[in-house]
Amino acid sequence: xxxxxxxxxxxxxQAFILLLVAYLFFKFGxxxxxxxxxxxxxxxxxxxxxxxxxIALVGVLIHVSSDEARWRQFKEPVQATLVDRDKKxxxxxxxxxxxLLVGFATYQRTRPRVDAPIELRSIHPAxxxxxxxxxxxxxxxxxxxxxxxxxxxxxxxxxxQRVYYQNCVACHGDRLDGQGHFANGLSPAPASFADAGTIxxxxxxxxxxxxxxxxxxxxxxxxxxxxxxxxxxxxxTEDEIWAVIIYLYEQSGWQPxxxxxxxxxxxxxxx
Amino acid sequence: MRKGLxxxxxxxxxxxxxxxxxxxxxxxxxxxxxxxxxxxxxxxxLHPCARIVLCALSLLLIRSPQSAILEAQxxxxxxxxxxxxxxxxxxDDGAGVGSAATYxxxxxxxxxxxxxxxxxxxxxxxxxxxxxxxxxDFGMPxxxxxxxxxxxxxxxxxxxxxxxxxxxxxxxxxxPTAIAIGKAPSSSSEGLAAGRAAYQKLECFKCHGDAGRxxxxxxxxxxxxWDHPIRAANLAASWRFNGGSTVExxxxxxxxxxxxxxxxxxxxxxxxKVVSDEDLWRVxxxxxxxxxxxxxxxxxxxxxxxxxxxxxxxxxxxxxxQAERYFVPLTAQIxxxxxxxxxxVDGVWVQGLHDGKRLALRLTWPDPSRSPxxxxxxxxxxxxxxxxxxxxxxxxxxxxxxxxLQFPQRIDEEADRPYFLGGNTRRPVYTWRxxxxxxxxxxxxxxxxGKYVAAAASAVTHSARFNAGEWQxxxxxxxxxxxxxKSPIFREGQAIPVAFYAADGSNAEDDTRGSVSAxxxxxxDVPTPPRVYIAPIVTMLLTAGLxxxxxxxxxxxxxxHGRSNxxxxx
Numbered sequence: 001x002x003x004x005x006x007x008x009x010x011x012x013x014q015a016f017i018l019l020l021v022a023y024l025f026f027k028f029g030x031x032x033x034x035x036x037x038x039x040x041x042x043x044x045x046x047x048x049x050x051x052x053x054x055i056a057l058v059g060v061l062i063h064v065s066s067d068e069a070r071w072r073q074f075k076e077p078v079q080a081t082l083v084d085r086d087k088k089x090x091x092x093x094x095x096x097x098x099x100l101l102v103g104f105a106t107y108q109r110t111r112p113r114v115d116a117p118i119e120l121r122s123i124h125p126a127x128x129x130x131x132x133x134x135x136x137x138x139x140x141x142x143x144x145x146x147x148x149x150x151x152x153x154x155x156x157x158x159x160x161q162r163v164y165y166q167n168c169v170a171c172h173g174d175r176l177d178g179q180g181h182f183a184n185g186l187s188p189a190p191a192s193f194a195d196a197g198t199i200x201x202x203x204x205x206x207x208x209x210x211x212x213x214x215x216x217x218x219x220x221x222x223x224x225x226x227x228x229x230x231x232x233x234x235x236x237t238e239d240e241i242w243a244v245i246i247y248l249y250e251q252s253g254w255q256p257x258x259x260x261x262x263x264x265x266x267x268x269x270x271x
Numbered sequence: 272m273r274k275g276l277x278x279x280x281x282x283x284x285x286x287x288x289x290x291x292x293x294x295x296x297x298x299x300x301x302x303x304x305x306x307x308x309x310x311x312x313x314x315x316x317l318h319p320c321a322r323i324v325l326c327a328l329s330l331l332l333i334r335s336p337q338s339a340i341l342e343a344q345x346x347x348x349x350x351x352x353x354x355x356x357x358x359x360x361x362x363d364d365g366a367g368v369g370s371a372a373t374y375x376x377x378x379x380x381x382x383x384x385x386x387x388x389x390x391x392x393x394x395x396x397x398x399x400x401x402x403x404x405x406x407x408d409f410g411m412p413x414x415x416x417x418x419x420x421x422x423x424x425x426x427x428x429x430x431x432x433x434x435x436x437x438x439x440x441x442x443x444x445x446x447p448t449a450i451a452i453g454k455a456p457s458s459s460s461e462g463l464a465a466g467r468a469a470y471q472k473l474e475c476f477k478c479h480g481d482a483g484r485x486x487x488x489x490x491x492x493x494x495x496x497w498d499h500p501i502r503a504a505n506l507a508a509s510w511r512f513n514g515g516s517t518v519e520x521x522x523x524x525x526x527x528x529x530x531x532x533x534x535x536x537x538x539x540x541x542x543x544k545v546v547s548d549e550d551l552w553r554v555x556x557x558x559x560x561x562x563x564x565x566x567x568x569x570x571x572x573x574x575x576x577x578x579x580x581x582x583x584x585x586x587x588x589x590x591x592x593q594a595e596r597y598f599v600p601l602t603a604q605i606x607x608x609x610x611x612x613x614x615x616v617d618g619v620w621v622q623g624l625h626d627g628k629r630l631a632l633r634l635t636w637p638d639p640s641r642s643p644x645x646x647x648x649x650x651x652x653x654x655x656x657x658x659x660x661x662x663x664x665x666x667x668x669x670x671x672x673x674x675x676l677q678f679p680q681r682i683d684e685e686a687d688r689p690y691f692l693g694g695n696t697r698r699p700v701y702t703w704r705x706x707x708x709x710x711x712x713x714x715x716x717x718x719x720x721g722k723y724v725a726a727a728a729s730a731v732t733h734s735a736r737f738n739a740g741e742w743q744x745x746x747x748x749x750x751x752x753x754x755x756x757k758s759p760i761f762r763e764g765q766a767i768p769v770a771f772y773a774a775d776g777s778n779a780e781d782d783t784r785g786s787v788s789a790x791x792x793x794x795x796d797v798p799t800p801p802r803v804y805i806a807p808i809v810t811m812l813l814t815a816g817l818x819x820x821x822x823x824x825x826x827x828x829x830x831x832h833g834r835s836n837x838x839x840x841x
């Protein structure tokens with residue numbers, strides 16, 4: 001027990017434990033801890049983990065070398081492993097194991113891989129300032145849903161529900177979770193409106209643009225060639241699209257993101 | 272005592288329940304004018320003691336009084352849930368004609384008739400609450416009905432079931448009871464053979480076909496109680512079985528039938544000893560054996576193995592049995608006009624082989640009809656009546672079946688891909704387009720879904736075979752390209768983007784009405800290059816050498832240090 005306590009006070013083992021904890025946090029903590037609090041998260045890509053780990057290593061080295069005594073103490077186990085007579089077997093096994101590990105890593109990198117080419121895709125690319133809807137120019141910046149100031153809301157919701165169930169439900173699903181009966185096999189998968197990362201982050205004008213212009217209307221970073229979202233201006237009127245947007249927010253319980261009072265053009269861009 | 276007798280006067284379970292409830296609450300005043308039918312009157316003429324005993328017995332069988340009352344209170348709360356989440360398909364009045372009804376096939380359930388497919392009760396009976404709950408919670412695979420377990424709370428689901436039952440007056444009667452279902456006999460190969468024999472004896476093949484792919488002689492004539500066309504289930508795709516895919520699920524469907532559809536119950540056949548209960552279990556096991564054990568996983572990369580000898584020459588070639596099968600799900604083409612909401616083909620199995628010079632692909636997909644087939648005219652007519660047509664009239668005559676593969680014109684990982692749905696004029700696709708009538712495969716340039724310009728001479732050869740409700744198609748082309756401006760060179764060790772399109776002519780499908788896939792990739796296996804083995808050995812030697820040097824240097828320094836210390840000491 002006292003050996004463990006002694007080791008915990010030793011700078012070498014402190015550094016080792018710190019790096020291990022940091023790795024576990026980057027690898028699993030970021031992915032799963034926010035989920036416990038009900039927040040949305042995703043695993044960190046391994047290349048990013050490598051960067052984080054490099055920064056953590058540099059930080060640890062700066063810390064241990066900032067004090068002369070600590071630095072000497074830190075080097076002790078390393079030196080001991082290299083020279084001590086009673087550590088002969090540890091030394092030999094490291095001399096075998098480390099090259100084996102390096103060899104394995106090299107093999108992993110050089111073996112023929114059969115992964116599909118990776119396509120980076122921006123989920124919410126920046127919208128254009130204006131679009132042409134069936135020949136009519138519609139400026140998107142600062143645009144509000146006109147139906148919210150016009151006509152009766154129950155009527156808009158009825159229209160929105162009809163439009164949704166006739167056109168959207170097959171992919172986006174009646175639970176609004178992007179798992180409609182024809183969603184299977186689409187890549188990218190249809191957006192889930194129940195997710196806090198979609199319409200909850202967007203202004204109604206952004207949603208209007210995405211519906212009106214569909215997949216083919218995406219900028220290049222949105223990989224327009226992959227999206228199965230139809231170009232709805234070919235099927236729906238302007239008012240039908242605004243009505244289905246009202247329905248989406250009502251049904252999902254989210255609020256659309258609002259434009260700031262002083263015409264902040266950047267607002268349309270969601271993270 | 273007087274009140275007790277009045278309880279016994281009540282005719283059916285519901286009213287007994289109400290009576291007890293009222294008594295429990297201290298409310299008297301049940302009137303004797305509640306006798307409405309003959310059965311009740313006959314019951315009333317019984318000796319009071321007999322009545323009490325009968326009522327007490329029936330009380331044990333029926334649901335508790337509280338549940339009946341609670342249900343009456345739950346229904347109005349269920350209406351709010353129903354209007355929000357269910358009415359879009361099932362309609363405000365529960366008649367199954369909501370906004371989405373003609374945009375799907377099978378169409379939404381009509382709750383007013385009280386007819387339900389998936390039950391644990393005898394044929395012709397209502398489902399139990401647990402039956403309704405199971406469908407609500409887990410949905411109906413193969414239809415548009417999702418499971419609501421994750422979306423609605425426990426109370427919301429209880430309430431909405433009470434409301435759904437209120438659409439039909441039949442639920443007011445006695446609560447239905449589930450039939451007793453035994454245990455499956457352990458499965459064996461003899462058992463499967465017995466199941467196959469019983470499958471023949473019970474004439475399952477008449478609708479489901481000899482191999483179970485839903486291609487029986489009667490398949491094109493099938494309708495449900497609402498006169499909509501209905502498919503005989505493809506028994507080789509258990510992940511789409513409406514009532515679940517376990518042997519127990521299948522057996523339950525055999526015993527209860529699927530009410531409202533042509534699928535009968537075989538309980539009578541068991542009772543009249545036409546078939547033994549064990550053999551019915553064997554049928555369920557046999558049916559289950561027709562599908563893969565697991566729902567096929569979707570993998571993005573289709574590996575085409577390298578063969579040293581000759582490539583297969585037809586889809587029936589035994590070489591194909593060794594090639595890995597990949598399932599590519601297809602989905603309805605509901606993206607450009609004219610959309611199609613009721614496609615036949617929901618997936619293609621793909622296999623690939625190459626010999627370093629040519630690439631052969633084998634595609635198999637279930638299709639109950641070899642189109643055009645006059646037997647299916649009736650089917651097409653009904654589909655036309657049932658499905659949304661506003662994007663353009665649905666064809667009245669059957670075209671041939673078709674399968675289209677598309678590739679980029681040049682394979683370049685850096686470049687943008689063409690639009691997955693048939694390309695466009697700016698970035699066309701290179702396609703292999705096969706039709707069953709005439710039976711031919713052509714190379715063509717595609718500039719949008721259904722817009723093909725055939726090449727002058729086709730370098731792709733084909734061999735197609737229709738076998739018991741399944742198309743098997745082999746397409747072969749040299750890896751080299753005849754015209755590199757229009758068709759790609761297939762290189763080994765490179766991911767070749769590919770997408771699929773399928774259409775069933777007997778289901779009113781053509782070049783745009785059909786099913787589509789996303790982009791996938793075909794990867795031609797390469798013999799492993801030597802550097803894959805050499806590089807790790809080199810790095811291992813280098814690391815080992817470096818490590819040894821570090822150790823030796825440290826030890827030398829230590830020795831010198833020790834010596835100098837010793838000298839100092841001296």
